[in-house]
Amino acid sequence: xxxxxxxxxxxxxxxxxFFGTCLVDLFYPEAGLAAVELxxxxxxxxxxxxxxxxxGQPAYNSGxxxxxxxxxxxxxxxFAKPIPVVVPSGSCAAMLHGCYPPLxxxxxxxxxxxxxxxxxxxxxxxxxxxAEVLRVRLRDRGAPVRVAYxxxxxxxxxxxxxxxxxALLGQLAQVELAALAGAEECCGFGGTFSVKQAxxxxxxxxxxxxxxxxxxxxxxxxxxxxxxxxxxxxxxxAGHAIRCLPxxxxxxxRTA
Amino acid sequence: MKADPRQFRQDSARAIGDPTLRANLRHTLGxxxxxxxxxxxxxxxxxxxxxxxxxxxxxxxRRLPRLLEQLEANLVRNGxxxxxxxxxxxxxxxxxxxxxxxxxxxxxxxxxxxSEEMELNAFLAEHGIEAxxxxxxEYIVQLAGQPPSHIVxxxxxxNRHQVAALFHDKLGAPDVPDIEAMTxxxxxxxxxxxxxxxxxxxxxxxxxxxxxxxxxVENEGNGRMVTTVPPVHVALMGIEKVIARLADLPPLMRLLxxxxxxxxxxxxxxxxxxxxxxxxxxxxxxxxLVILDNGRSAIYADAQLRExxxxxxxxxxxxxxxxxxxxxxxxxxxxxxxxxxxLLTPQMAGLGQAGHLVGASTLCGAxxxxxxxxxxxxxxLLRLRQEASQPSPAGRxxxxxxxxARNPAEAMVWKGWQVLHDSAAAYRVFARLAALAGDRLPAFxxxxxxxxxxxxPRPAPRSLHRLLRDRPGE
Ligand code: SF4
Numbered sequence: 001x002x003x004x005x006x007x008x009x010x011x012x013x014x015x016x017x018f019f020g021t022c023l024v025d026l027f028y029p030e031a032g033l034a035a036v037e038l039x040x041x042x043x044x045x046x047x048x049x050x051x052x053x054x055x056g057q058p059a060y061n062s063g064x065x066x067x068x069x070x071x072x073x074x075x076x077x078x079f080a081k082p083i084p085v086v087v088p089s090g091s092c093a094a095m096l097h098g099c100y101p102p103l104x105x106x107x108x109x110x111x112x113x114x115x116x117x118x119x120x121x122x123x124x125x126x127x128x129x130x131a132e133v134l135r136v137r138l139r140d141r142g143a144p145v146r147v148a149y150x151x152x153x154x155x156x157x158x159x160x161x162x163x164x165x166x167a168l169l170g171q172l173a174q175v176e177l178a179a180l181a182g183a184e185e186c187c188g189f190g191g192t193f194s195v196k197q198a199x200x201x202x203x204x205x206x207x208x209x210x211x212x213x214x215x216x217x218x219x220x221x222x223x224x225x226x227x228x229x230x231x232x233x234x235x236x237x238a239g240h241a242i243r244c245l246p247x248x249x250x251x252x253x254r255t256a
Numbered sequence: 257m258k259a260d261p262r263q264f265r266q267d268s269a270r271a272i273g274d275p276t277l278r279a280n281l282r283h284t285l286g287x288x289x290x291x292x293x294x295x296x297x298x299x300x301x302x303x304x305x306x307x308x309x310x311x312x313x314x315x316x317x318r319r320l321p322r323l324l325e326q327l328e329a330n331l332v333r334n335g336x337x338x339x340x341x342x343x344x345x346x347x348x349x350x351x352x353x354x355x356x357x358x359x360x361x362x363x364x365x366x367x368x369x370x371s372e373e374m375e376l377n378a379f380l381a382e383h384g385i386e387a388x389x390x391x392x393x394e395y396i397v398q399l400a401g402q403p404p405s406h407i408v409x410x411x412x413x414x415n416r417h418q419v420a421a422l423f424h425d426k427l428g429a430p431d432v433p434d435i436e437a438m439t440x441x442x443x444x445x446x447x448x449x450x451x452x453x454x455x456x457x458x459x460x461x462x463x464x465x466x467x468x469x470x471x472x473v474e475n476e477g478n479g480r481m482v483t484t485v486p487p488v489h490v491a492l493m494g495i496e497k498v499i500a501r502l503a504d505l506p507p508l509m510r511l512l513x514x515x516x517x518x519x520x521x522x523x524x525x526x527x528x529x530x531x532x533x534x535x536x537x538x539x540x541x542x543x544x545l546v547i548l549d550n551g552r553s554a555i556y557a558d559a560q561l562r563e564x565x566x567x568x569x570x571x572x573x574x575x576x577x578x579x580x581x582x583x584x585x586x587x588x589x590x591x592x593x594x595x596x597x598x599l600l601t602p603q604m605a606g607l608g609q610a611g612h613l614v615g616a617s618t619l620c621g622a623x624x625x626x627x628x629x630x631x632x633x634x635x636x637l638l639r640l641r642q643e644a645s646q647p648s649p650a651g652r653x654x655x656x657x658x659x660x661a662r663n664p665a666e667a668m669v670w671k672g673w674q675v676l677h678d679s680a681a682a683y684r685v686f687a688r689l690a691a692l693a694g695d696r697l698p699a700f701x702x703x704x705x706x707x708x709x710x711x712x713p714r715p716a717p718r719s720l721h722r723l724l725r726d727r728p729g730e
Contacts, residue, residue: 020720022677024720025721026687026691026715027713027715028716029716029718029719029720029723030723032720033720033724048720048724050680050721050724052680053677053678053683054683058673059673059674060638061641062645062670063614063638063641063642063644063645063646064642064646064667064674065642065646066646067671067673067674070674070678071674071677071678074677074679153621154619157621157624157625185578185620185622186578186618186620188578188618189618190617190618190619191618192702193619194705194706195702196705197265197268197579197615197616198705198709199265199268199269200583201618201709202272203272203582203583204578204618205709206709229713230710233709236711
């Protein structure tokens, strides 16, 4: 992904948009708020267009591109200023950055296609923005804790974001990062896959949940809400007390 | 074999519940992954090499019609007889005619995925011709009466105890899981078959147009035997196997063997450039090549889906795939399994029949990451998902069975989803209702499937929209 480097070179913006994503909006709003506040703490103004809804990925990944395009088209007008669009999700950032241009090239008007290309070019994944653009310095105020980090597939393989979340975590002196067996393997979420192929998803999930338990961590962190719902749901069902949190919320809590 | 959505669900559930199979897969895949990683780590710039591999295959495909003509001309000059088959039935008919013309009763076979497409063994058996698999893995699954479970390692689903039991049962061997002894036994049996066989059948890894050479990669020497001992050799290939130049081969070979088995080079590499010439001491009297289409030219006609045909059948995408690791190869109900199978099977059998396979992926992207020729498998799966449910209207409905997997109820769900998300006002109401529902969501439909393995997710009482709107100072 060229976006981290380009943004870093462009320097620190005075203001940014925040695209919260629908899963964060509905299931992890506190994490969304934490993500916003961690940016604001660095002196950057955050604009949160209230008219935003969803990036369109659920329908897009199911092959319903017309419906995805309609929803995507409804987002674009609210992010018109030439400033970065920060996204606290690997999966949604990958959709906004990588899929919007082809989506509108194949079906939108020329104006929409141009707007989508411009928009996609301004998308920055949240941890990358903090670590590489804002170059935040975090001071850990929390108690010692052992955490595991789940590098979600789209963050890792579509956006190529491997280091930024770990760099942020690495700044926390009291946080020990547990080794997670098969860390880079998919948790089995896959959106509608999790219900359409429930058995396969469940088998992948069982292995992931076991790895998390065996890591000895008491907190599992990730930058994708879908994976957290999946892994957290399995751990909760099995009665494990491991907290599953979006990374921004954890960082905010420890550095407040 | 038939890919079918219900069968797929049943067979994958059965595989998931089979601890022996799971252990076999975990064990073998773990080893193969490690070997591949180690072999590629020794290459200075793997990404550059993958780009070269991709460029060679793309360029070969771009010039495919010309290259096939050139290949045919040069093969014919070398004394190879070239046959074209559009359908599986035609391909089978050609092989049978060659066998009959030569009075063949017994054929020996090297590994060939095209022959699996053709279900050639069964077809020949119907016509009184016995075909014996000479690749050890293929020999094992043939003895077991099963199809291969992996395109490179056909007996990957079995462990040595199971193979010993099979050899005991079918060959009267002692039921001892001694791999060397079992290999020696198979070799003894196959040697005798090689000597008696009237025909050898193989696949083709690469066909070089400029020289008219067929390349065959293998590890056991069975390919060498099959192509040199019987008086007639029939090679089978899909139209996509042709490459332009000899110089294209080394990068592809460097990628292929490392990606497939973690070897820097295979134990055997066979160059087949024609039948025995006067004065030569060995080699077949006749060499034939059957070039099969079977839906490939339809795949070829679509500029994006064409990338499916870049595949060199290394199996790396199967080996890395988290779904394949859980369900093994047989559950796919097709000779092509794993990520590449999810592309090939629906395009060959049609989306109406095999459309479920394009949905059976989390799009995790591990396959794309390892594919030596950089086939963007997730992107192609997405394209096929689209074709399965709502084929593009204008002149692009080239995919077999496009629209055939459309589920009206699902289409309505997505329409409804769109209505809730393409207007801020509708979404606000939706988010409010979700928050009110909280943990009182009833577990039916998709939520029931979800709840089998996980606690139900609980919408927060106040959405991020509200948290930010209600912040002091907003
Ligand atoms: S798709 Fe790529 S990784 Fe999979 S078998 Fe073909 S060449 Fe190998």
